[in-house]
Amino acid sequence: MRSYAFERPGTVTDAVRRAGSGSAFLAGGTTLVDLMKLEVMTPDRVLDINRLPLRGLDTTGGGLRIGALERMSDVAADPRVRRAYPVLGQALDLSASGQLRTMASIGGNLLQRTRCGYFRDVSTPCNKRLPGSGCPAIGGENRTHAVLGASGSCAATHPSDLAVALVALDAKVRLQGREGARTVDLRDFYLLPGDTPHLEHDLRPGELVTEVVVPALPWARRSTYVKIRDRRSFEFALSSAAVAVRLDGDTIVEARVAVGGMGTRPWRLTAVERALVGRRATEETYVAAAATAVEGTRPLRHNAYKPELMKRTLVRALLELEQTR
Amino acid sequence: MTQHEGITRRGLLGMVGTAAAAATVPLGGGSAAAQPDTGEVTVRMTVNGTATSLTADPRVTLLDAVRERLGLTGTKKGCDRGQCGACTVHVDGRRVVSCLTLLATLDGASVTTIEGLADGDRPHPLQRAFVDQDGLQCGFCTPGQIMSAAAVIAEGRARTDDEIREQMSGNICRCSAYPGILAAIRQARTEMR
Ligand SMILES: Cc1cc2nc3c(=O)[nH]c(=O)nc-3n(C[C@H](O)[C@H](O)[C@H](O)COP(=O)(O)OP(=O)(O)OC[C@H]3O[C@@H](n4cnc5c(N)ncnc54)[C@H](O)[C@@H]3O)c2cc1C
Ligand code: SF4
Ligand code: FES
Ligand code: FES
Numbered sequence: 319m320r321s322y323a324f325e326r327p328g329t330v331t332d333a334v335r336r337a338g339s340g341s342a343f344l345a346g347g348t349t350l351v352d353l354m355k356l357e358v359m360t361p362d363r364v365l366d367i368n369r370l371p372l373r374g375l376d377t378t379g380g381g382l383r384i385g386a387l388e389r390m391s392d393v394a395a396d397p398r399v400r401r402a403y404p405v406l407g408q409a410l411d412l413s414a415s416g417q418l419r420t421m422a423s424i425g426g427n428l429l430q431r432t433r434c435g436y437f438r439d440v441s442t443p444c445n446k447r448l449p450g451s452g453c454p455a456i457g458g459e460n461r462t463h464a465v466l467g468a469s470g471s472c473a474a475t476h477p478s479d480l481a482v483a484l485v486a487l488d489a490k491v492r493l494q495g496r497e498g499a500r501t502v503d504l505r506d507f508y509l510l511p512g513d514t515p516h517l518e519h520d521l522r523p524g525e526l527v528t529e530v531v532v533p534a535l536p537w538a539r540r541s542t543y544v545k546i547r548d549r550r551s552f553e554f555a556l557s558s559a560a561v562a563v564r565l566d567g568d569t570i571v572e573a574r575v576a577v578g579g580m581g582t583r584p585w586r587l588t589a590v591e592r593a594l595v596g597r598r599a600t601e602e603t604y605v606a607a608a609a610t611a612v613e614g615t616r617p618l619r620h621n622a623y624k625p626e627l628m629k630r631t632l633v634r635a636l637l638e639l640e641q642t643r
Numbered sequence: 644m645t646q647h648e649g650i651t652r653r654g655l656l657g658m659v660g661t662a663a664a665a666a667t668v669p670l671g672g673g674s675a676a677a678q679p680d681t682g683e684v685t686v687r688m689t690v691n692g693t694a695t696s697l698t699a700d701p702r703v704t705l706l707d708a709v710r711e712r713l714g715l716t717g718t719k720k721g722c723d724r725g726q727c728g729a730c731t732v733h734v735d736g737r738r739v740v741s742c743l744t745l746l747a748t749l750d751g752a753s754v755t756t757i758e759g760l761a762d763g764d765r766p767h768p769l770q771r772a773f774v775d776q777d778g779l780q781c782g783f784c785t786p787g788q789i790m791s792a793a794a795v796i797a798e799g800r801a802r803t804d805d806e807i808r809e810q811m812s813g814n815i816c817r818c819s820a821y822p823g824i825l826a827a828i829r830q831a832r833t834e835m836r
Contacts (some may be wrong), residue, residue, distance in 0.1 A: 321681040324701030324747045340721045344748070351704070351743045352724055362681075364701065416791065416800075416811025417731055494782050551812035 320360045325616060328369050332527065334496050336365055337524030343367045345387060345423035348414070349430040355475065357440050358447055372425070375399070379533030382598070386425030386527045390480070393424060403532065404642075405541035405560050408484035412545045415552045425527040428481055428491065428504070428518070432474035433554055445471045446515040453515075461620035462556065465628075467582035472515030475579055476508060477554050481576035483543055484530065485586050486560040492529040495522050495528050501531070508583035537564035537572065540642055544625060544635040545578075555579035557627045558576070559635040563599065570594045570603070577611070580628050587611050591630065601637060608632040644701065684747045690715070691759025699746055706730045706741035709756055717757035717786045721815070728814035731787040732756045738794035738811075757786035768834040769793055769827065778827035780818035788814045792828045800833050 327333035335344065342361035344350055345368065353359040370386040377398050384393055393399055394410035413419060413427075436442045436454045443451035453472055455463055463473040481504065489504045507520050521527070541562035547553040558578035564571050573594040575587045593607035611632060612625040683696045690713060697712055704722070709715040709732070721729030723742045734753040760767040769789045772778065772782040779785045788811070795801050795810045807828050808821075816824065 319702045322701065323680045323682075324684055324745075326750075344745070346743075347745060347748070348725055348740075348743050351745060354702075355723065364745075369746060415725075415728065416795065416810050417728060417738045417813045418725055418743075420737045421739050421743065551809055613773075 319354050320357060320362075322354075322361055323363045324366065325363060326366045326369055328368055330372070330494055330528065333365055333367055333370060333583070334494055334524060334526055336363070337525045337526070338363075341365055341524070345426035346389070346416050346418075346421040346425075348422045349426060349590060353431060353438075356438055358438055367526070367553075373573055377402070382532040384424050384530045384532070387423050389420060390414070390422045390424065390427060390541045391419040401539065403487065403535075403538050403541065404509055405483045405538065405543045405562060406480070406486065406532070408543035409479040409545075409558075409560065412558075413479045424480070424530055427478055428484075428507075428527065428530070429521070430478055431518075432471065433477050433643060434463070434474040437474060440477065446474060446511075446518075449514070449516045456618060459620065460618040462554075462579075463618055463621055464580060464582045465615040465617050465621055465624045466580050466585050467510050468616060468618075469513065469515070469582075470580065471513055472511035474511070474515070474582060476581065476583045478584065479543070479545060479555060479558060479578060481508075482558055482576050483560040486562060486574040486576035487532050487535060487538060487539075487582040488574075489533070490531045491527050492530045492531060493521065493525050495525040499528070504530075504584075505586060510581050535574075536561070538562045538574075539620065541574070542635055542639050542642070543586040544638060546631050557624065557631045559628075559631045561632070561635045561639060563594070563636070563639055565599055568598050570597055570599050575611075575632065577628055577631070580615075580624060587632075589613065594636075599636075600638065601633070604633045604636040605629075608636075672697075686746055686750045688749050688751065689753040691755055694723065697746065701745065703746045704742055705734075705739075705746050705749060705754065706743040708746045709741065709754070715756050716756050719783055719786060721784070721787075726815070727784070727787075728791060729784050729787040730792040733790060733794060734803045736794075736797075738791055740805065753792075757790055767793070769796075769831040772827035772831040772834070773824070776823045776826040776830055778820055778823040779816075780820050783785065784814060784816045784818075784820075788816065788824055792831065796828065796832050796835050801828055804829075 341363040344364050344366045373385040376383040390410050394407050400407045426443045436444045437447050442454050445453050464475045484504050490501050493500050543560050545555045546559040555578045562574040573591045575590045577585050589610045590607045593610050598605040609631040615625040683698050684701050687696045709718050709771035719729035725740045725743045732741045734752050791814050800810045801807050
């Protein structure tokens with residue numbers, strides 16, 4: 319690990335003032351400490367933000383506001399989350415391990431880095447880690463890589479489960495920088511790799527995520543998260559689906575659909591949503607709608623199984639939702 | 644990480660222990676321009692009920708600190724990456740992996756390791772249950788399993804076998820003693836009520 323200065327700012331203003339291009343905020347540390355050990359991340363200053371008052375869950379005025387430093391396990395266990403947004407609670411429950419969920423923060427989760435093996439191995443090139451050095455994954459090991467949103471420069475998936483659920487719910491992130499605060503749709507927050515895969519999100523140097531805002535969506539009470547992985551627990555998604563459906567009798571009148579493990583960022587599937595709306599909630603409808611999801615997928619050598627897996631994950635999620643009617 | 648292992652764990656930690664005033668040994672580059680202050684940090688915390696103060700390089704993990712500085716070697720280093728659970732301890736009553744916890748963040752915290760679980764000479768119900776139920780073979784993962792299980796039971800998340808398996812999935816057992824581990828948690832769950 320490279321050496322760094324360790325500081326513990328006491329206020330948001332102080333944290334933002336101290337932050338700059340060579341610094342890194344430390345929340346739960348489950349990404350940052352890991353990647354500093356691997357020397358994938360080499361900040362010269364680590365700013366421990368755990369003393370900042372970015373805590374708490376707030377449901378006043380409808381919707382849900384989650385402080386960036388709330389821990390994954392606490393948010394998952396909160397009855398208000400479980401009741402109003404089951405998809406969020408489930409996405410969190412199915413993430414990482416009990417110990418990691420206790421440690422990891424909501425803000426840090428959204429900013430975790432890809433699990434691409436080349437990215438994590440400093441002895442290999444990687445455009446995301448070292449711009450311009452090349453992408454060994456595209457011609458190499460790419461079983462877990464993206465089939466949506468990849469470029470010739472990078473095909474790494476975004477690993478967060480929570481982000482998939484939040485994108486389905488139209489969540490926003492509140493950001494605080496030296497120039498002030500702003501709010502960004504989580505969907506637009508993540509960038510496509512293009513020619514610059516090292517630029518992953520719309521966060522300016524030194525900017526802090528202070529809060530996640532989930533709009534009110536009463537019918538999200540019928541929502542679910544399905545995750546498919548190489549082992550039953552404690553593993554990243556090969557495929558996942560966040561779905562919410564509003565029914566009028568047997569007819570789907572509104573739907574939200576997003577997938578994980580497929581895209582270079584959490585992937586909202588508006589075409590699938592459109593294919594569901596106005597139709598009867600039957601397996602036939604789900605299969606037909608899921609089929610539209612594979613349009614535009616571009617598999618690599620080892621991940622040709624993914625489009626089919628995405629379809630099946632979507633159908634399973636929609637069927638599981640029927641159980642909660 | 645080999646560098647950190649080689650120098651920090653065996654050397655730097657020891658050195659800092661014996662010569663508290665020694666300057667930090669610079670490891671690796673860091674940026675040449677505008678050198679930030681990478682000096683040591685002092686952390687006051689409670690470890691297994693005893694007030695403890697440690698001064699260390701800010702890179703030192705809780706895992707290395709308890710093993711190398713405090714001599715509490717019950718906590719094991721498996722992967723050093725958050726992937727195996729062998730290093731599980733409690734911080735302020737919550738289960739964490741100590742390999743991804745920086746010591747520097749723990750000022751004011753209360754840490755419990757496997758050494759702090761027993762009540763004097765009386766083993767903790769989980770320790771007894773792991774013996775009763777053959778919850779181990781080589782024993783390397785066991786301290787982490789027990790620390791996780793203690794938290795899982797306290798959280799009320801050990802209600803069914805499926806729930807125990809899911810909640811314990813952060814603790815890998817290379818010997819695959821899982822059936823015994825499950826049985827041990829079931830046994831202790833009753834006794835800990
Ligand atoms: C073995 C293992 C398995 C895992 N499995 C899963 C899984 O199945 N699903 C899943 O979703 N995740 C998984 N994770 C990832 C885990 O969820 C993330 O590491 C965690 O959520 C990161 O949160 P943190 O608070 O620890 O972040 P940190 O490590 O503290 O920070 C992560 C990054 O975000 C920055 N940051 C943190 N907070 C802020 C803020 N408020 N504002 C601006 N920047 C900030 C940091 O500077 C750093 O770059 C796994 C991790 C491990 C180690
Ligand atoms: S897929 Fe992206 S992260 Fe992986 S090696 Fe290629 S450039 Fe790096
Ligand atoms: S040593 Fe910490 S999880 Fe493996
Ligand atoms: S008993 Fe050997 S690793 Fe679990």
